[in-house]
Amino acid sequence: MAMAVETLTAPSEPKLHQAGPRVVGVSVSRKGTCETITTYLEGYHPNIVGRLHKGLTGDETAIEKVAIKPVRTFLVVENLTNS
Numbered sequence: 001m002a003m004a005v006e007t008l009t010a011p012s013e014p015k016l017h018q019a020g021p022r023v024v025g026v027s028v029s030r031k032g033t034c035e036t037i038t039t040y041l042e043g044y045h046p047n048i049v050g051r052l053h054k055g056l057t058g059d060e061t062a063i064e065k066v067a068i069k070p071v072r073t074f075l076v077v078e079n080l081t082n083s
Contacts, residue, residue, distance in 0.1 A: 021041040021042070021043070021045055021048065021061070022041065022042040022043075023039060023040070023041060023042075024040050024041065024042045024055070024056070024057050024060065025039075025040040025055075025056075026038070026039050026040070027040075033068055033069050033070065033071055034066065034067075034068050034069075035066070035067045035068075035069060036064060036065070036066050036067075037064070037065045037066075037067070038062055038063070038064050038065075039062070039063045039065075040055060040060045040061070040062050041060060041061045041062075041063070042057050042058075042059075042060060043058075043059055043060070043061065044059050044061060045061045048061055048063065049063070050062050050063040050064075
């Protein structure tokens with residue numbers, strides 16, 4: 001008795017990763033004192049705040065961190081002498 005086997009394919013949805021995220025790239029850009037670090041994780045990670053896009057490895061989650069660094073720092077010392 002022959003049985004028919006039917007293969008069901010789900011619509012193409014982003015791949016969910018159960019293991020820890022795998023970093024596939026890091027990009028650093030600087031404009032003046034502003035620095036943006038973008039980290040690309042392989043796959044779609046709904047528990048991580050980021051944006052989903054198509055990259056070299058398929059679906060990727062991009063996380064951006066922006067830092068503003070001071071150009072100069074200085075210390076203000078109060079004048080303690082009486083005039």
